[in-house]
């Protein structure tokens with residue numbers, strides 16, 4: 001038989017509830033710890049305590065910031081190669097994000113304002129590329145942008161250039177935009193779709209033109225989608241590896257490829273770890289700044 | 299404002315069907331009707347959110363045609379208020395003025411005055427989400443009124459408020475309307491609200507405007523079965539004309555109904571429960587009154603009165619009595635007499 005409730009009993013019930021919640025989320029926590037937190041600690045330890053010995057093995061000693069210092073030092077040829085690569089990665093991912101936003105916003109707006117049936121069909125179309133492997137699709141661009149590809153055929157027919165676009169920064173940009181566009185479209189779509197359209201009507205009723213209503217109402221209210229989409233594009237673009245490896249050339253090395261090279265070719269794990277750590281810090285910083293500004297304007 | 303022959307079709311659905319309506323300057327006009335009868339659609343066509351399939355909307359003598367909402371001299375108070383969540387109360391209210399290019403200092407001045415009018419001057423820096431429902435409602439009102447439109451459209455503006463607040467806002471709205479002298483077109487499905495606030499009411503059903511008139515005319519002299527039935531409680535009795543102003547009801551009892559002509563035809567007469575009176579079966583009644591003998595079937599207590607269901611002449615009539623001191627109560631099963639003045643009866647079309 002149940003007893004009448006006392007404050008102690010109520011508190012006990014709440015504790016039991018909290019324990020059950022923890023139990024349910026345990027797999028997610030375990031996943032994050034094993035595959036994210038522990039590797040992060042390892043990377044940090046290697047970057048601070050590790051040194052590369054002449055044979056390319058990593059040995060450990062007292063803590064040092066040598067690996068981090070190396071990022072800001074000129075290479076043997078006097079050029080600031082690492083900073084150049086970081087800078088190139090940064091602006092390329094910023095441009096990718098902006099281009100994705102410009103392409104995705106009208107598309108997401110169009111989809112969100114269709115009838116539910118058309119809307120679902122269009123969303124499936126947006127997601128169709130995910131049905132085939134990313135690597136395969138990126139290789140397809142290699143053909144499209146290559147010497148005998150259709151893009152080169154068009155540019156040379158127009159008398160613009162005979163040089164194929166493949167292995168240039170532009171090719172990498174096209175590949176990145178192509179690969180990450182759906183990640184921009186979907187959150188934008190979600191934000192626009194759940195917007196209260198009577199707000200736009202209210203603005204039109206209060207003498208706003210269509211464009212003014214967009215600027216003053218639709219755009220600010222879809223900002224959560226803009227923020228989410230930008231983060232989802234910027235972060236993987238900044239650390240991109242596959243796309244620049246396949247579509248880029250030796251002059252367009254990005255941070256992702258450079259880090260891989262430290263581990264696999266230069267055999268400098270401490271330096272690679274330091275670069276990884278910087279990369280993640282920049283991403284974290286960018287995310288925080290973006291969320292803060294976004295939240296304030298909302 | 300004049301609507302002529304306004305029809306709106308959504309595919310197979312005819313939401314508004316050949317509406318002709320003239321609304322006078324400065325009047326409080328209510329559109330009343332059941333859910334789905336086309337009230338909102340009518341309002342949206344006046345505001346310009348929806349264009350008629352055919353017909354003409356003229357405001358201040360100007361044909362509206364396909365003018366977009368921002369080029370019409372009307373403003374709307376939305377049912378859900380539609381306040382901009384990312385702007386303060388003052389920014390919300392000043393939005394229309396800003397869009398029309400009014401100067402900064404004039405905006406500030408007029409916004410302050412409008413907020414004063416709705417007693418919200420102290421909340422001008424709050425966000426809409428920080429306000430109560432009634433306060434949001436008043437912001438929506440101020441946001442529309444600050445533009446001094448020729449016509450203010452209100453779509454069930456009090457629908458989301460609880461009863462007490464709704465009644466207080468009804469009074470406030472009516473006073474405000476009289477003060478500013480702007481034409482109000484007020485959509486509601488609450489007949490009491492329409493009766494108490496309006497100068498005139500238009501009753502709609504299934505996209506059609508059935509009757510337009512002052513509240514009293516609508517209540518006392520409904521012309522159709524629908525209007526009679528929709529507004530308040532009413533007894534609708536089918537009767538057969540018996541010649542010389544008499545009709546035969548149910549089991550053959552004859553009663554006088556003014557305006558009945560000929561014999562043999564079927565008519566529907568409408569009788570308001572509060573216009574019927576009860577008395578003992580053999581008591582005296584005023585001269586010329588109709589009387590029917592019957593039996594009380596049920597008595598319902600309302601606080602301010604009683605409703606009796608009385609079986610008479612093969613039909614059942616609802617009779618309403620006020621709860622006055624010294625009132626005689628009749629128990630279920632008691633014999634009784636129902637009487638009424640013939641002028642209380644109304645002929646309605648089916």
Ligand SMILES: Nc1ncnc2c1ncn2[C@@H]1O[C@H](COP(=O)(O)OP(=O)(O)OP(=O)(O)O)[C@@H](O)[C@H]1O
Nearest residue numbers: 308311312313332333334335336337338339340487
């Ligand atoms: N955009 C639309 N598309 C299709 N049908 C519509 C549309 N808007 C309204 N209707 C239909 O038109 C009819 C009238 O709708 P309306 O919203 O004008 O009714 P209402 O009188 O305002 O009802 P309520 O009291 O429920 O708000 C309804 O049958 C509705 O389903």
Ligand SMILES: [Mg+2]
Nearest residue numbers: 337338339453
């Ligand atoms: Mg409606």
